[in-house]
Amino acid sequence: xxxxxxxxxxxxxxxxxxxxxxxxxxxxxxxxxxxxxxxxxxxxxxxxxxxxxxxxxxxxxxxxxxxxxxxxxxxxxxxxxxxxxxxxxxxxxxxxxxxxxxxxxxxxxxxxxxxxxxxxxxxxxxxxxxxxxxxxx
Numbered sequence: 001x002x003x004x005x006x007x008x009x010x011x012x013x014x015x016x017x018x019x020x021x022x023x024x025x026x027x028x029x030x031x032x033x034x035x036x037x038x039x040x041x042x043x044x045x046x047x048x049x050x051x052x053x054x055x056x057x058x059x060x061x062x063x064x065x066x067x068x069x070x071x072x073x074x075x076x077x078x079x080x081x082x083x084x085x086x087x088x089x090x091x092x093x094x095x096x097x098x099x100x101x102x103x104x105x106x107x108x109x110x111x112x113x114x115x116x117x118x119x120x121x122x123x124x125x126x127x128x129x130x131x132x133x134x135x136x137x
Contacts, residue, residue, distance in 0.1 A: 036089055037061070041115045041132040044068060046107040049080065049096045051117050055087040055128070060121040066096045068107060071114040071133055077104045111136045 037059045042050040049066045063083050067076035078098040086092050096117075100106050107113070113136055118129035 037119060037128040039064070039117050039119050039128050039130055041066075041117050041130060041134070042093065043137060044113065044115050044134060045137050046109055046111075047098055049098065049115055049117065050093065051096060052091060052093050053085070053119060053128075054089060054091045055119050056089050057087050059087065059119070059127050061085075061087050061119045061127050062122045063120050064094055064096060065118050065120050066098070067116045068098060068113050068136075069101075069104075071112065075101065076116075077101055077113075078107055107136055109136050 036054065036056045038055075039051055039053040042052050044050065049068060051064060051066070053064060055061045063081045064085055065079070065081045067079045069075065069077040078100045080096040080098045082094055082096050085094055098107070112133070114131055114133050116129065116131045119127040121127055
């Protein structure tokens with residue numbers, strides 16, 4: 001009987017190993033698809049934000065949107081959007097002009113800010129987004 005028990009344990013270990021390997025392979029093959037829509041902040045100035053982005057045409061991205069402001073504020077001091085861009089799966093750069101929010105002072109060079117950037121679809125849902133703390137150049 002102990003031989004059967006050993007075999008069952010061996011089969012269980014083999015099954016667990018096979019399923020784990022299958023899971024890992026699925027994650028690695030899915031990773032390029034998940035990484036296809038991405039955005040990062042390359043830098044910011046008082047009047048614009050530079051972003052690096054990649055998106056697939058099938059993602060439905062309709063705009064690149066940015067917001068800039070004091071990291072502790074409850075609303076952005078400036079924002080901007082760009083409606084013309086390339087969604088072909090390749091890496092691109094874009095410079096998004098900023099417009100000060102109503103009642104806010106224009107941003108100044110040297111200010112510590114939080115920049116939020118996003119690829120957004122027609123329903124105003126974020127497809128991919130990021131936030132970065134930096135000093136305006």
